[in-house]
Amino acid sequence: KDATGNPQTRHWQALGHAHHLPPFSDYRQLKEHGPRIITRASGVYLWDSEGNCILDGMAGLWCVNVGYGREELVEAASRQMRELPYYNLFFQTAHPPAVELARAIAELAPPGMHHVFFTGSGSEANDTVLRLVRHYWAIKGQPRKNVVIGRWNGYHGSTVAGASLGGMKAMHGQGDLPIPGIEHIDQPYWFGEGGGLDPEAFGIRVADQLERKILEIGEERVAAFIAEPIQGAGGVIIPPDSYWPRIREILRKYDILFAADEVVCGFGRTGEWFGSQYYGLEPDLMAIAKGLTSGYLPMGGVVVRDRIVEVLEEGGEFYHGFTYSGHPVAAALALENIRLLREEGIVERVRTRTGPYLQRRWRELAEHPLVGEVRGLGMLAALELVKDKKTRERFPADLAAGMRCREHCFANGLVMRAVGDTMIVAPPLVISEAEIDELIAKARHCLDLTA
């Protein structure tokens, strides 16, 4: 990680140290080592400033769905930049890329979801969810129905509302979060919190917490439940099969809106366009971002169910929006990105070929002495590092096994993310079978080095 051969590396690290405060970074460590400098990328590979080639097992931050270096996206953005580089959508205004993109998303979304509110990021999308659901119930004459329930260890972004809706305790610890009006229930994390139950019984038990929480708060106070179909940043938590049907039952029983955070699952990661479609969910709102533009430009949004739009229309002006809502260049690029995903059959390939292939090969890692569980779906996969395979005893925290594994991966040409001792991959959706073989071989080698 330290600068070695290339003098430019030292130059950029010094600039970073002197001037840059990067997101989600340990500033003490940075002071000692300086950042890793990534300079270019192509397909599923990154290059750092030392010339090392690294297989990007995380598609950036779960976002570069079509892979790096797609000229079509560059062309679409530059065409739009020449035509209309910017105009706002405030005060009853629109431009062609925004409305064309809204239609393209509506065509892919679950039935009955035909409108999109655009934002600049996934966090802004979830802020918008919070404001939209409260606005909705206020228009319906129930302004006190304003509490939103999220899940511990869920991730919904880094703004004040996003971090509050999320259940990351370390984030809550910095800055007096969550804000009032947001409550949390447990996550369906069987490996970590199953407590001896079989997975399906555990799924029901954690889903039933939602009902208990609703009754505790009062059903007339609960506006919405927000959740990722599969928790990403929390550790690729795949819920037991019993979980979502029970949650759906409870939401219907108490007339509570459901907001699916599709920022990670959306645009093909599970092999369906949205994770909600994989699980047969019928969300009222869906937060989207990341794969919408394959990360080439920042953009997010909220896809909204028709019956909610009908109520919003009665409410007059919605005092909410962003300078960059529906940015024309990002929208034109997103449209081209969706065209590539569709016309090249990328989502279909994840569903039928490369997703099952990754999952089959990933499960071979279950044999490794350090691995307590493997799980995954489509282009999402995780494994749990354990000290004792039989008893599933964890490594002591001060050993930082996950961090060590991640560092071995970087040094050996693979990006794998560590959430504590859970190791994660979510590669670009275009990854080939040969590249999956390379990913698995490198992952296995790095597990050996971590042992």
Ligand code: PLP
């Ligand atoms: N929601 C989920 C599920 C995410 O994983 C993320 C980012 O990782 C966000 C929301 C926040 O998106 P952004 O970083 O674009 O604000």
